[in-house]
Amino acid sequence: AQSVTQLGSHVSVSEGALVLLRCNYSSSVPPYLFWYVQYPNQGLQLLLKYTTGATLVKGINGFEAEFKKSETSFHLTKPSAHMSDAAEYFCAVSDAMNTGFQKLVFGTGTRLLVSP
């Protein structure tokens, strides 16, 4: 079965600083990888996804992630944090091994805190 590990349940940055949220996956087949963001009391919103092709993926709100097969990683970055980026971020892998259907397997989430 596929799995995702997010290192760091909380990450604190200052406004304007680099954001780096770590995600490592485990998969015996080429993975489909996703980053979702959850703002307080809201549902999840897709930031970006990697399926095939270019390994550097650009998403919404200035976020990007790079798929590195050799490191089994899909870390999320943003050059300059804004206060509005404070939220919970979830990395997910799509486990379709048995059924062929999408079944998102989520990491435990990383709360991003942005200070002025």
Next chain:
Amino acid sequence: DTAVSQTPKYLVTQMGNDKSIKCEQNLGHDTMYWYKQDSKKFLKIMFSYNNKELIINETVPNRFSPKSPDKAHLNLHINSLELGDSAVYFCASSQGPGANTEAFFGQGTRLTVV
């Protein structure tokens, strides 16, 4: 004009009761899901329907029964509620059931069992 809407947003009920959560999507998607987020924010899939047919049924107690009357709706009925059922339940939809499709999530239903 919400894409995936759930009702109610909050639900407080006593142990042993039966309750339902409704979900509707206006995106024209074929596939719908129920996910459960526990108190530690861990998200896990419960069910998935494609064109009104159940395609994924995770290890969920049979007190939970999903129903999809049409492609745009997926409801979740829970019998004999237990304290451990307290969680946030998210409905989601995607264009198709493929592994690389984007899922659109509703705002969640916070269920509290007392």
